[in-house]
Amino acid sequence: MTLVYGLITGVIFGFLLQKGRVLRYDKQLGALRLIDMTIVKFMLSNIIVAMVGLYLLRDLGLVKLSLKATTLGPNIVGGLLFGLGWGVVGYCPGTSAGALGEGRFDALWAILGMLVGASIFAHTFPMLKSTVYTWGELGKITLPDVLGMNHWVVIGALVVIYALVLRLIERKGL
Template sequence: MTGPLYIEGAFSQQTGYLIAIGIGFLFGFVLERAGFGDARNLTNIFYFRDMRVLKVMFSALCTAMVGLIVLSWLGLFNYSTLVDLTLLKTYLWPQLVGGILFGLGFAIGGYCPGTAAVGVVSGKLDAIVFIVGMIAGIWVFAAGFPLWGSFYNSSDLGRLTLWQVFSIPKEVMAVLILVMALGAFWLTRYGERWAPYDK
């Protein structure tokens, strides 16, 4: 595990594995109950029919963000641990291209890796096809790595956070993200009413 609480020594590695397995099962259960094991519910965001994906994911992000800030205020969490040990490096252009490819795969296939696993457990045939395609894509990427490996490791900006990029306190950045989330939630109501693809 690379979770900050484990790295801080809050519990042993074995306990960390048990916690990770428990969180995984709970996460999958919640995704299924939220309807995220069905590609139609996931892709509805692209047609402005149902924005629950944005609402759920943005809510989860904000909850984790506020939780970590509160833990840091209580002295139970050190942000240097997050930045120095668990935060992935920023490779600007490769990650931008990867994000576009991920988005296209999501829109076309109807799943992301996590929701595809939930779909497989739920017995969805399209999720099985998606997982097979994802594994094939991983193999193609690995086989062709000598060709695009230099691009993959290019534009290394190190471990960056938004508050570092904008040179503002992390609490101020958190407030801005919360305002952004509330604005997005407000706009989704109009998007769902608009539903241009249903007209």
Template sequence: MERIPFLLPESAKKPAALFLGVVFGFLLQKGGVTRYETIVGQLVMVDFTVLKVMLSAVLTGMLGIQVLLQINLVTLHPRHGSFGSSVIGGLIFGLGFGLLGYCPGTAAGAAGQGSLDALFGGVGGMLLGTAFYSEIYHRIEPTVLRWGSFGDITLPELLRASRWKVVIAVAALLAAVLSAFSLTGL
């Protein structure tokens, strides 16, 4: 997405991003998803807090982006995707999640609340992983990252449907899932 140049001067963008990151981490912490026990509870399917928080975030973000698109405040710039890059990303994410019980966002939030496993394993692992990936990127980009290319496509383009139709359908599905969790006490 293009940045909105007229809302913030260039010098305020990084502090604003830091502020929003702190707010997001605070909300993750208040939602309980920075606790290792909550994440493990989700993995063994006895505590659905993580799923509820993430589905709510996806729903809010999706609707917000769609409104910004509608009033021409942002433009989407989809990135090239492929099955190769999805598999590699999934393996890296799964390895980190399986070893630590944190995803990147919850690891940062947990580190912020003082969890040493998240600080050293999560944040340290992300920094090492980023350095490693930047070293090998130029070698794997033309090969592995292009396997099974599906190009620069969005879900509405894939489905050959209007953005609003897809957004409304996905929003209804997410709202139904969240309602089902609420009604069943999960």
């Protein structure tokens, strides 16, 4: 049943990606150049919905959060590689799959890059595990834990901040 839920949410997310026009190369490039905030608005809206939804489901006892330990090394290296790949090909993993689904065959370069990157990662993981994966181990933490506050207070503050950022972006016409 978990796979069915994953399929349903994946289809819905893909539909929203397409309807939000964030699969388009010009939107990707505009986000990278900070002249079109369509993708930023889409991502912030998704973060708000996911954050509220996950904690609500958790508080209702319907889901259990399974946190992974936070380690700065792989997050920093992975983030830099992700950003570099996005900047070079103009697609991130989700948007490249969606763009290919729309018939944009230039997205194949991004998908090929992901496959090559995954292969390199798999072959170098034993070395990475003893080096990069030991840099900045923080354990299983959340922002409310770090701040020592109730998660709804933190979520409320983040929702207000996100709403203000979204409003600012809209006022600037981005």
